[in-house]
Amino acid sequence: MLKKISRQNLIFFGGLLLFFVIVQLAISLHLLNDFWNTILRIGAVMAIVSLGLNLIYGFNGQFSLGQWGFYAIGAYTAADITYRWSNEQSSLGLTIVLFGVLLVGVAILYIRRVLSRIRGLDALSAFTIYFVASLILGIVAVYLGKLAEPVFNTVLRLLPGVVALQIVYIIAVLVAAVLAAEISFLFGLPVLTLGSDYFGIATLGFTIIVKVLLDNSDTMLGFQEMKGARGMVGIPKLTSWFWVFLFLVIVIVVMRNMLHSSYGRAIVSVREDEIAGMAMGIDVAEFKILSFVIGSLFAGLAGGLYAHINGFLHPNTFNFIKSFDPMIIIVLGGLGSMTGTLAAAFAWALLLEGVLRLVLPQGFETWRFVVYPLLLLLIMLLKSNGLFGDYELPFLRQIIPPLKKKLDPGLQTPTSTPASPSSAQKAIE
């Protein structure tokens, strides 16, 4: 068993475990106060969002500014579910979203199978079919959710309160992520057919529409507890360092393994040259949708985590100006570099939220956003490929081999093509 875990993976997971334990100890022993603890968690959340965007833009080349909209959807969905459970003792939000996500997910998968046999169907028609189906199933889910609510309530009440809350929280975060992914599928289907910059503008529009809807969530959408532009309060603060870290590691491992599989190579080939990819038999539209949906899934996940850090959500957090933050992070870190994205996300949180607040003297807090763009400009002018270029840490360059499968001795070193030519050279060296 131990033999099959390579040295690099040992270092990777050992290092992660060590890092986790050290930070957890520092938090438990109050060496790290709440301020820095929050900044650390926000950094991890930003890392998840930015990794998702890096998948969409850095690896697949689709210029998306919609990441923040999916982040908002994830945040508000998860927050609504846990709010209803902790303040109203009702699992209505949970059941409706759960059933809705499951029904729509199954429907999308089934319709995809049917539509894949029809030739010559344009994206807009396909979108219409999916949209109508999702609308009907959404209404069905509301009724099913209302029916199932008492059952869920009784089952969850059998558990001790803390455990039930944690279970609701985790399901809420996951369900919110899947909801964001399904919405991104519906939205991306017609819009991904647009060209690069036009796609960016359309997704920016999506972010703005989501923000406007959140501003009026109490009047127009009818969710009283979201309180519209006044901001949602009373969300339980459940996102601990443990959960953030766990999800970050999962996202990193999933992304790294996916990028080094045949799917990942297809995704990267779409970025490099769509026509050449098509000539190689790659379904370009399929892989654009795939990476867009997975990236949005990560955004929804991060949103769900973010909602439970401060216990407070405000539509201004999801303003489109902020939607440039993940884009800035991935470009600063280096497009197509997971290492760069991770480093830049944490650096962004530490610098912007932490250090600049503390370093600047009294009365100069307003200079924070004057210094930040100057730094940004300086980095862009000096290193226009980002801080890390396309460098990857060694353990992010290779896939983690599945543990049970016996490896062929000839295939000990994975023959997968790394994400970019220069990291390929490094791997060969």
Next chain:
Amino acid sequence: MNASVAQKNPLVEAVIRRGLLGKGFLVALAILALWKLASSFMAGPTVFTQQVVNGLQLGFVYALIALGYTMVYGIVRLINFAHGDVFMVGAFASYFAIARWDLNLWLSKVFPTLPFWLSNAIGVITVILVSMVTCALLAFIIERVAYKPLRNAPRISALITAIGVSFFLEYFGALPFVFTSNFITYERPINVINWVISSQGVYVLPAGEAPPPTSIIFSNISLYIIIVSLVLLFFLNYLVQNTRIGKAMRATAYDKPTARLMGINVDGIISVTFAVGASLAGAAGVLYATAFPQLYFVMGIIPGLKAFVAAVLGGIGSIPGALVGSLIIGEAEVLSAAYISTPMRDAVAFSILVLVLLVRPTGLFGEPSREKA
């Protein structure tokens, strides 16, 4: 359901081949929108006409901003996010020109015997020129410092730089000794005159009096905005179509390396394009502040974005396209604010953009993109 059997049915085949499902969806949306418009018009024709007039006024301001976007995007393929903030600087420049230096009244101070309307008109032109020159200089500096070094870098680096410049202009402006982060009341350079158009005829509304219930108010501000915008639009069209520099701009937008081979100073032309676009944004800043007399350090973001949407809607690189797109966006914004819900106006503009792009991917007046050679 067996798809392959279904596809043999000629009706189903036709529906699939022509994409009728998707088109039907769009047509249904269009019918819904038209029905909503018609019913709004029937409910109150005068209110509706009033809204259309307001939308026209907004649309012409957007057109001036949109031209800067469309020219810059057409020539360097950069979404210049700082353009909205240049517009903000233009508005503030005119504020200082009016409130601090009384530039709108300078002629009547020098020659008190001149008729007031003439000296005021020349004063307003001076204010607009001051604003335009400030913005042109600002854009020239921005282009030289921030964008030119990145000409050969990946396109995204320039975009991030543009966002950085935008943040810098906003938050530098928010500093207490620059523009401050407060709302500032703008002094209009002209006196407002409201004309009432009703069944009793056209007359000037006396100051402080409420207009009669079924009437349309047309103010001299609308007239001023429309005239200034049209003059600048014609001037720009002349510049681009009929002068040597305009020819060079078009050549650079079409093919940069070849333009360079033809002896065109490409970098200089790009700088000029930025400056011309920014000067239009400066004029738009004066007009916008006159119509909505309140200044704020982030006031440029939303109009800038709307103008960009308008430019994309009309077709990037096309001057009439920018005008038509801006009028559509202006009308859509005002009408949706009046008849759907005020906050939805931002969402409606973008929804229209997405729907139009789905049907015509290069905008209403855009030329289909050329294949890569």
